[in-house]
Every structure is written in structure tokens, then in C-alpha cells.
Amino acid sequence: MGDRSPEDIKALFGRFFDADEAEAAGEDMRAGEQIFRTHGAPAPDGELVDFIKVQLAARLARRRRLALAYRGFAAAAAVIVVAVIALLGRGPAPPDSPNVTYASIMPTAVWESDDVTADDFELIYFDSEIQRIEAEIRALESGEVNVAPAGSVEEIELELIQIKAEFWKG
Amino acid sequence: MAESAKVARIIDGCKSGDPESFAQMVDMYAGRCYGYFYRLTGDRDISDELLSELFIKLVEKIGSYKGGVFESWLFRIASNLFHDHLRSRQRRRKLLDARRFELERVSDEPRRSDAKEETLDKLQVQLNRLDPDTRELIMLRFHSELSFKEIARIRSEPIGTTLSKLHRGLKKLREFMER
Numbered sequence: 001m002g003d004r005s006p007e008d009i010k011a012l013f014g015r016f017f018d019a020d021e022a023e024a025a026g027e028d029m030r031a032g033e034q035i036f037r038t039h040g041a042p043a044p045d046g047e048l049v050d051f052i053k054v055q056l057a058a059r060l061a062r063r064r065r066l067a068l069a070y071r072g073f074a075a076a077a078a079v080i081v082v083a084v085i086a087l088l089g090r091g092p093a094p095p096d097s098p099n100v101t102y103a104s105i106m107p108t109a110v111w112e113s114d115d116v117t118a119d120d121f122e123l124i125y126f127d128s129e130i131q132r133i134e135a136e137i138r139a140l141e142s143g144e145v146n147v148a149p150a151g152s153v154e155e156i157e158l159e160l161i162q163i164k165a166e167f168w169k170g
Numbered sequence: 171m172a173e174s175a176k177v178a179r180i181i182d183g184c185k186s187g188d189p190e191s192f193a194q195m196v197d198m199y200a201g202r203c204y205g206y207f208y209r210l211t212g213d214r215d216i217s218d219e220l221l222s223e224l225f226i227k228l229v230e231k232i233g234s235y236k237g238g239v240f241e242s243w244l245f246r247i248a249s250n251l252f253h254d255h256l257r258s259r260q261r262r263r264k265l266l267d268a269r270r271f272e273l274e275r276v277s278d279e280p281r282r283s284d285a286k287e288e289t290l291d292k293l294q295v296q297l298n299r300l301d302p303d304t305r306e307l308i309m310l311r312f313h314s315e316l317s318f319k320e321i322a323r324i325r326s327e328p329i330g331t332t333l334s335k336l337h338r339g340l341k342k343l344r345e346f347m348e349r
Contacts, residue, residue, distance in 0.1 A: 012318060013337070016330045025337040032340040035347055036312045039293035041205030048218050049200050052225050056196070057189040059229050064187065 126167045133160045177240055184232045196225055203248055206313035210252055210306060212294050220255060224248050245314040246324050249306065256302070296346035304339035311336060 009029055013022035133156055140156075180198070183191025203224055207217040227247050235243050290298075297305055310321050318336075322329040 012329075013333060016333055017337075021337075024341075025333070028337060028340040028344055031344050032308070033312070035293060035343065039291055041208050041313070042214070044200050044204040044218070044221055048221065049196060052196055052200070052222050053189075053193045055222065056192045056225055056229055059226065060187050060189050060192065063229075 122167075126163060129163055130160065133163075181232070181235065181240060184228070185235075192225070192229065195228065199244060200225075202313050202315070203244070206245070206248060206309050207252065209294065209297055209309050209313070210302075211255070212290055212298055216255065220248075220251055223251055227251065239316065239320055241314050242316055242320045242324060245310060245316065248314075249310065249324060252306065292347065296343060299346055300339055300342060304335055304342075307332065307335055308339050308343065 010022060010026045013025040016022075017025060136156060137160075177198070180191050180194050184195060200221060204217055204221050207220040207224075208214065211217055211220070224244075224247060228244070231247065297308075300308070307321070307325070310316065310324065311318075314321070316324070318329055318332055322332040325332060
């Protein structure tokens with residue numbers, strides 16, 4: 001602070017005041033400095049200074065953690081962007097690949113039917129017919145019922161095969 | 171010169187987020203800044219608060235320090251903080267004025283601020299008689315140890331105005347102190 005020496009202050013005041021005023025201003029300045037030297041301001045409490053240091057260290061640590069977190073987010077975002085670009089770069093998959101064949105385990109008529117209610121009724125009907133015929137066969141074989149005329153078992157079995165075939169035909 | 175090199179090294183450390191450099195900064199400037207705040211407010215609690223805020227601001231803003239006289243930069247922040255404090259105090263005062271009726275009732279009780287004033291030293295009492303602007307100018311001069319040119323720059327006024335105000339203020343303070 002070059003202009004803090006009395007000579008500089010005198011010169012500085014001399015630029016704005018006449019000689020007497022500049023002299024008086026210089027004198028007031030020196031007196032003011034003396035007053036402030038005599039009546040020093042209180043110093044901050046030692047505990048306050050320590051507290052401020054701790055506060056600053058905590059704030060710096062938090063900033064460092066935040067910076068690391070931002071860097072982590074940025075890296076994750078970059079990975080996601082690269083992955084999205086790579087996926088988009090492949091373009092859409094061909095609709096039908098010649099190397100892949102599809103097979104169905106259900107009859108096409110059933111699979112493609114939109115009439116669910118009707119299909120359900122038919123299923124219930126066929127299922128009950130099969131159960132009825134199986135029960136008759138079991139009864140005939142166990143001899144619980146009157147013996148049917150010759151060939152009736154074969155007829156029933158044929159009927160069962162027919163029903164099953166019809167079912168799978170849809 | 172060695173001192174300015176030391177300060178430059180500490181500032182570099184602060185800019186890189188080194189807690190030890192900030193601790194050194196606190197050791198270097200806490201006394202002067204505290205004196206500045208105390209002489210402006212006459213209140214240790216407020217000065218404690220303002221000093222803490224100042225160093226927190228320092229952590230936030232050190233990246234924006236682009237060279238020049240560091241004290242000038244630091245005391246500009248200190249001055250802004252003090253003005254923020256004054257504004258918030260004025261807001262509080264307006265609130266209190268709105269509730270004058272209640273205050274008048276309270277005024278019958280012994281005033282806490284009077285009791286506080288008894289503990290102030292002579293200089294503080296006389297400083298409180300100066301207008302706030304002159305008081306701040308004198309405090310900037312004696313606590314920041316900045317040149318008049320730098321003080322004028324902080325206050326955004328011509329150096330002649332700064333000198334004139336300071337001269338009038340010091341003359342008045344000298345008279346008050348000699349009574």
C-alpha cells in the first residue's frame with residue numbers, strides 16, 4: 001500500500017484539496033490511525049475460528065462428494081447414450097428370417113379362431129363326451145353293467161377315436 | 171514480496187479445494203475481517219455470524235478470483251455481506267414498526283440493547299454516532315488496509331469523493347473521541 005505512507009497521503013490529498021486542507025486531512029488521518037491503534041477491535045473467539053475451519057472442511061468434503069457423484073452420473077449417462085446409439089445403429093430386424101421355422105402344437109383352426117366362447121363350449125362338450133365314453137368302457141370291462149352285444153366296445157372305441165380326431169381338427 | 175507469494179500460494183491451494191489452505195486463509199484474515207464487522211455492527215454475535223458467512227462465501231467464490239489485490243476482493247465480499255445484513259435488519263425493523271403497539275408495551279421493561287451498550291468501548295460508542303456510510307468507509311480503510319484507489323473502486327465512486335468523505339468522517343470521529 002504505497003499511498004499509506006504520510007508523504008503519499010499528503011500528495012494524494014493535495015490533488016483534491018488546497019494546501020491547508022490537505023495538511024489538516026493528513027493530520028486527521030494520522031490521528032485516526034492512532035485512535036484505531038489505541039482502541040483495537042476485539043479478536044474473534046478461538047472457538048469461532050476453529051468452528052469456521054471445521055465448517056469449511058465439511059463444505060469442501062461435501063463439494064468433493066458431489067463432484068464425484070456428478071462424474072459418476074455423467075459416466076452412466078454416456079454409457080446409456082452409447083448403448084442407445086449402438087442399438088439404433090443396428091436398424092430394424094428383418095421381418096422373417098429364412099433360417100427360422102415356426103410350428104404349432106395346436107390345430108390351426110383352434111389357434112386362429114377368434115370365437116373364444118364357442119371354442120370353450122366345444123371343448124367342454126368333447127371333454128364330457130370323452131369322460132362318458134371312458135366311464136362306459138371301464139364299466140363294460142369290469143362287468144358292472146349288463147354285457148353289451150358283441151362289438152359294442154370296439155364301436156365305442158372307434159367313436160372315441162373319431163371324437164378325438166374331430167377335436168384336433170377343430 | 172514474500173508475503174504476497176505466500177498469499178498467492180494459499181489462494182492456489184484454496185482454488186484446488188485444499189482444506190489446509192482455507193484454514194491458513196482463516197488464520198490470516200479472520201482478525202481483520204472480524205474487526206471490520208465488529209466495528210460496523212457493535213455486536214459480537216452478529217460479527218461471529220458474518221465472519222462465518224464470509225468464509226463460506228470464500229469457498230463458493232474463490233474460483234471467480236482472477237488476480238488483483240486479494241484484500242480488495244475479500245473486503246468487497248465482506249462489504250456486500252454487511253449490506254445484506256443491514257437490509258435484512260431493515261426488513262425486521264419494518265416488521266417491528268408494524269407491531270409498534272406491542273413494542274411500546276415492551277419498552278417499559280429494561281432495554282437489553284442499553285445494557286449491551288455499556289460493554290462497548292469508547293471508540294465503538296463514538297463510531298455508532300457516525301452515519302453508516304462514513305462508518306463503513308473508515309472501517310474499510312483501517313481494517314482492509316487497502317489503498318484509497320482500491321477503496322474508491324470497491325465503493326464505485328470517484329477517489330476524490332472517497333477522500334472527502336473519509337476526511338470529514340475522521341475529523342468528526344476525532345472530535346467525538348476528544349470530548
